[in-house]
Amino acid sequence: MARTRERRVGANGAANLLVTPLLAPGSYSLSAKFTSASPYFNDSSFGPVTLTVTPEDARAYYNGNSLFWTSSVKSTDAAVTLSAAILDITAVDPALSAPAPDDFPGDISNAKVTFVNRDTNTAFPGCTDLPVGLVNPGDAKTGIATCNTTLTAGNTGGSQYTVGIVVSGYYMRDSSEDDTVITVAQPIPSNFATGGGYLVLASSAGAVPGDAGSKTNFGFNVKYTKSGANLQGNLRVMVRSGGHVYQIKSTALSSMGVDGMQANLSGKANIQDVTNPLAPVSLDGNATLQMWMTDNGEPGANDTIGIQVLSKNGGTWFSSNWNGTKTVEQTLGGGNLSVH
Secondary structure, eight states: OOOOOOOOOOTTSOOOOOOOOOOOSEEEEEEEEEOOSSTTSOOEEEEEEEEEEOOEEEEEEEOSOSEEEOSSTTOOEEEEEEEEEEEEHHHHOGGGSSSSOOSSOOOGGGEEEEEEETTTTEEOTTOSSEEOEESSTTOTTEEEEEEEEEEEOGGGTEEEEEEEEEEEETEEEEOGGGOEEEEEEOOOTTOEEEEEEEEEOSSOBSSSOOOTTOEEEEEEEEEEOTTSSOEEEEEEEEEEETTEEEEEEEEEEEEEEEETTEEEEEEEEEEEEOSSTTSOEEEEEEEEEEEEEEOOOTTSTTOEEEEEEEOTTSSEEEESSBOSSSBOOEEOSEEEEEEO
């Protein structure tokens, strides 16, 4: 649909119009028409000329796990969750925009993201043109894109993949500076992780961020069966936000990685609003849960944990401690973690 704007001719014989085009990237036809009520001037038209709208600048930061485990010692396939924070350039540093600082930031949810295997220059299965969901609804500059895919550990017990992040749509970014390396390996059956306690939130984020100063309670127990053929366990998290209480539960944990006294967990989660315990309301039945933890010894006062829940529609549902690009661990307010 054509749009028109009127401007008067100045004393210098020129008419200027400064606009900020709220248009998708692409080429547009632009024309000018001169009209006058004076009989001494003839109406005339100029153009058309081409107006080119280029994509906004973005920055990408991988913020998922770097180590994934197959579901058992008998399996070579692992359920892998790839995740990245996607930021409008002005959220990083407006001065980085070229050729001049960007005074008109865009909406990062208009971006699309593809995770690519740099070794083959092809997209990972199920990871093409992903939506970017906002971390906080009131901040249009910062979002998250995520996908679930299946990768193999190979026949040597472990494989490495170089992951690239390609941003498209209303934004652009495709740089090897953003690449990361992930490892997929077969697990050690004797590994387990268990714990319980609470965090006192200070920098929570997401569509449902926990209230500052509130407690987020958690409890979990994850281990392999004696044969090492299956990962089993359960997890529960309670989040208090805006007068509501939300329960995150998972019995479908797909990966547990243990490295010394550190561990990461991932799997699917169900989310309910349990403010009224007699009438819980289901909110999401296929969210992605991620946890990172460090067991710093007994009695647990120095143990740390980070909890993140990603929406199936893109974006962050809950982050226990957001630093601007990822969820980071924080010291327990109370409780204990055990990683072996």
